[in-house]
Amino acid sequence: MNTAPHSLRPLGCLKAGLRQARQQRALLCRQMATTTSSTISSSSQTAPDHGFYKITDPKTQRLRSAFAVYSPSAIATSPSALAPLIQPSTSSNPSGALARLIVSPASPDPLPALHQVQIKRMDPTGARTALFAKTRHAARVGDVLMVTHRRGGEPFAGVCISIRRAGIDTAILLRNHMGKVGVEMWYKIYNKNVAGIEIVKRRAKRARRARLTYMRQAKHDMGSVSDIVFAWKKTRKVMTTRGGGGGGQRLVVVLRRRRRRGSRSREMREGVGERRGRGEGGVDGNRLCSCYLFC
Amino acid sequence: MLQLKSMLNCIDNSGAAIVECVMVVGQKRHASIGDRIVVVVQKQRGAHAEGMSASSNATKVKRGDIRHAVVVRTRQNVTRRDGSNIKFDDNACVLINKAGDPIGTRINGIVGQELRTKKWSKILSMAPMQA
Structure with a gap:
């Protein structure tokens, strides 16, 4: 009777490890993405494939989850987020992307819009x-x-x-x-x-x-x-x-x-x-x- | 925000004019509208102020009596569920007996509507108006 959990445990470890790797990869992709946003956007639209339960957003009919990673293209649809994207358009190499991530100004106060x-x-x-x-x-x-x-x-x-x-x-x-x-x-x-x-x-x-x-x-x-x-x-x-x-x-x-x-x-x-x-x-x-x- | 030593007006015709809070019944925090407190009568209402008809009622409580009372007005803001707030210019109470029935037969003055949620319907029906 005692052996059963032991036999299961390595599998569980593997699962956790795989999950972590997947998340890491997703994060890495997000950091590097400027020009190659198409692949990421497609992946995000087909639901982030982590093991958590998924919620369909009633308005947009897209899968949402507490841990979903949204592509930069999806963020860029709002005009406030568009400005920092346009600014470093001359250099589309990854270093430029990193610079953009660091330099990007704080988003404007969202409260007035909400009000x-x-x-x-x-x-x-x-x-x-x-x-x-x-x-x-x-x-x-x-x-x-x-x-x-x-x-x-x-x-x-x-x-x-x-x-x-x-x-x-x-x-x-x-x-x-x-x-x-x-x-x-x-x-x-x-x-x-x-x-x-x-x-x-x-x-x-x-x-x-x-x-x-x-x-x-x-x-x-x-x-x-x-x-x-x-x-x-x-x-x-x-x-x-x-x-x-x-x-x-x-x-x-x-x-x-x-x-x-x-x-x-x-x-x-x-x-x-x-x-x-x-x-x-x-x-x-x-x-x-x-x-x-x-x- | 009524607590030990708070002085309140008594707005019924029980004969008390000013009472002092000595205890808040049933909770460990300050009393608000609709809460029950124990009071000591500090000042009696003069018989002439009440008129002849109420003079018999004026003897119901005397100075130094310890009675229960219900807070009906507070200076402190009381927030309602819809976000509105109410505050009065004074603290006032109505004397009751142990069973919760009012000692006086009449209330002169406005009382807070919070009494309704706290189930003091007898006091509400005696009050001339509520806000």
């Missing part, structure tokens, strides 16, 4: 990015914002104290008072649970600080913004009766309906007209409080 991809996925319309971009129309620190949650519940409104710009992790800090107690909330703007962020009120003057943490002090505290939000919701209702798409037509319908009602109709109509005028005035002046709901 771009992620932002594209989380915000296909670009509305969230636009809302917190550094433009005139965007939301700024000091504005009163309202965040609507996808999970229902009361929307959280508050003064935007700071905007933490960090790619996909970009977040806003809102502060409000709820029942005499100050409440601060951080929201990630690219979060899918954040259904909408609306600008309730813009700050009259641009804040001269990036982070308004001084608003936590009792002296500068804004208190509850519920009054502002309530007033804004009232005006928003007027806006919605005017309608988003075919606004004009709906306005006419509203007017007709009100005309039918009789004595009160005149005041109502005047009221609507006045509001309409105010809205038009606000459109070209960009201080109009706007609403951004992400769908």
Whole structure:
């Protein structure tokens, strides 16, 4: 019974040795390869033949493995890796290749590209990015914002104290008072649970600080913004009766309906007209409080 | 981040106004929203502040009493699963008995939503609002 493992052991050694040799050869090939990339690329495309299990990449339909050695030609498809390849094109001898390996500059920071991809996925319309971009129309620190949650519940409104710009992790800090107690909330703007962020009120003057943490002090505290939000919701209702798409037509319908009602109709109509005028005035002046709901 | 000697506001009508944490129950780290702590009542709420109707409740706890409590607000940021963060301007708790039922009958003030995941539904239903 004891002999069986002994008889197996030399075979195992051989296997390990062969495997090592194969890997060494592959590495050697990779170092030397500049002009003769065709053979290596073919070998890599037909799966690196080591004994580990192989995974098929669902996108490219190529075999992938944790220990796969990819050919330089495959790497060179990305534009960032192309530059060092072009540079020593005059000398295609192995010494040039070695020099290239040593001299090749560090690849550019991959994180911004990754963030771009992620932002594209989380915000296909670009509305969230636009809302917190550094433009005139965007939301700024000091504005009163309202965040609507996808999970229902009361929307959280508050003064935007700071905007933490960090790619996909970009977040806003809102502060409000709820029942005499100050409440601060951080929201990630690219979060899918954040259904909408609306600008309730813009700050009259641009804040001269990036982070308004001084608003936590009792002296500068804004208190509850519920009054502002309530007033804004009232005006928003007027806006919605005017309608988003075919606004004009709906306005006419509203007017007709009100005309039918009789004595009160005149005041109502005047009221609507006045509001309409105010809205038009606000459109070209960009201080109009706007609403951004992400769908 | 509440631990030994932390002072908290008591936001129910049990009669305590300010309590001091003497122990965090069931864990060896600091307490957060929804955690159970043991407190000593340091300051009683005046009967006049509560009004006549609550004066009977105001006698439920006295200064020096040792009671259990649930943390409902913290100054320390509490991170939620979706990456949002919440922080309050004060630390607050609600007194409970050993069985976990609140001693007071009313809560004045906001409580954190983390109580829901920690199964403090009685406190949540008493609270006027939650954030």
